[in-house]
Amino acid sequence: MLQLEPQNPLIKESFTTVLDKEYAPISLDRIITDFDFTSYKISTPTSKTTILFSISIKCWKDLLNYGVLELVHSRYSQYPFITIDDRATQDPGYDLSLIVDLQAYHQVIDSVNVDELIEELSLLKRNCFAAPFLQAFNRYQDLSQNVKIDPNNLYGEDSQISSNEQVLKLDYRDAESIYIKPSHDRVTVIFSTIFSDEIDKVFSKVFLQEFSDARKRSIQKAPQVINSHNEVPLEIKHLVHDPDNKDKVYITFVLFPRHLNTEEHKWNSITHIQLFRSYFHYHIKIVKCYLHQRMRFRVNTFTKILNRARRDVDEEEMRAERKTASGRRFEQRV
């Protein structure tokens, strides 16, 4: 109910229609958006049976550095009727296009798992955002095999080697970033986010405290969450240009080997972490709506009480009460 899905429902719906066996091709031209300044366009510029599906992501440049193209190819090139245009040459302003040839699709339709394909298309944004995470996870695997665990490091402090490890940075919004740092026994993900609204800021503090406390209570499997309000975490100190920004909040997730041991766990972690910012802001808004509801309820009850307290004034009294501007009474002549 209050969950946000990683799939884009409109992409899902569009392709459910388009990939249907009985679909009668029409010309399409629609824009769809997603969180974090992501937009999609589904159009048919050349022919009604060639669907051009383009995406633009704000931090595309960063993603390119982290191997997003290889990842997209590995996930979508298994479908023979999909061509990948790495530079969205047909759609100026967009970053990448998938071209779905419906005629070719109909020839192999029986061998395609359509539901899976639709799911995969509606997860395009998540798949793109996964690139830096996967890179960091791979690096973690390398490191964990090469670095012997120091028996003297009882407190699990960062060892010398991993503290020099390169941090992967994604400027996913205007002044908000994701930092990912692999090390030999964990992957640390740090979000920076901004609350422009004062009330939101207060709520965010309460929420973050809850996140950190949640683990102590019941949800042992959840990753460790550390939050620091205005203090830049040590790991990324050298990367932050505006360390004095008082509106910025840093949230650190620590992913331990148990979050990274299988493919399924890895993708699960990615899916949830890349939605975290939207989720966080969404829930703060839910709480605000909820409080407004309570306040309206309160005001209504108070108004009711006040109305009950009001005495009915009858006509006679009204007339007696009538005064001029200077406070003098009207003389009633009958």
Next chain:
Amino acid sequence: MASAQTPAVIMDNGTGLTKLGFAGNDSPSWVFPMAIATSVASSGNKPAAPTKPSFRASTTASSTSSISGGNLSTGINKRDMADLDFFIGDEALEAAKGPSYSLSYPIRHGQIENWDQMERFWETSIFKYLKCEPEDHYFLLTEPPLNPPENRENTAEIMFESFNCAGLYIAVQAVLALAASWTSSKVTDRSLTGTVIDSGDGVTHVIPVAEGYVIGSAIKNVPLAGRDITSFIQTMLRERGEKDTSLRTAEKIKQQFCYVCPDIVKEFNKFDSHPDMFAKYMVETVSQRKIEVDVGYERFLAPEIFFNPEIASSDFLTPLPTIVDQCIQASPIDVRKNLYKNIVLSGGSTMFKDFGRRLQRDLKGLVNERVHSSERRSGTKSSGVQVQVISHKRQKNAVWFGGSLLAQTGEFRGYCHTKRDYEEYGPNIVRSFSLFNAV
């Protein structure tokens, strides 16, 4: 902050259906019932039982979803949590079939009646259906004619204070419908003067607009609209004892088979001499069994209630063409000519085939009669009045489409009030919006 690229969000919340989507598209991304299903526990005033609720409502949440879930405070009682338990749109209709949810429609007669529900409806529309961070987008919302300014302020309060949306424009539905008619080839000058006939689910409005301003004193309401046509069909199906007389079936029959005829008596005869005019509607059931429903005279009788209201209603008896005529006659004399020339249809219930043609013919009849009688009285020849009813491709969601047209222009953001304006001047800034001129 919204970047230059992010498209504006257009939300047209009607009495029956909500239309949501992005500026620049030619049809809304979502069209679903304007309904919200709330947990029954939240409406009753039961004593609060202390529980330990989870912020994750879905029981199917996977283990890692607790990354972002986590328990909220433990001090919240059951009733409070029930406020967070709701569905909107088609999901709401589905949920309301069970015993634990009750269904409500927060908009009555085009105006927002229940702000609690509306706020939750918007919250879910924006985040879950459109996947938008409202801080990144400008919003265009629509309002019915003669909406009290307090309602605008309440709307602004929610949009700015709850959602921090980047900017807001509230447009009058009729004006957007006029803008949408610019796509018709019959419209030569893109003016915002005309008579809008907006017939949705709950009400039909006839609204004269002069240069973008609604002539409030001349607006006419007709209490007949989509809902009444559907229930008229349903009654006819019941009287004949059809196998399926559900509202859903009646609704489907209305949309698929109904049309407006030029003359009822002739149409009855036509049906009797051509049995192929009777249609059959197949109801698809879950169990793959097909139920057949006969469709007869209701094909033309149902939409006929606009032109002969007495067949469905006993208290409202004025035909729509007469109402339109009265409305224009009640407007200032210098704009009447342009109001007759540009009569624009908008809303789902104007979608019946030949609706516009019949309206134009009947209205022409009324106007010509008046012109003749005044000619006879004065003995002079009048230049005549041109009556033109405009139907166009985007008529069904005309209000939404008009919004999309205006909000995709480069000037749009300049006409919006921003969050900064709101914080500086307070809610009453939304009492006025500058008007869009021609695009």
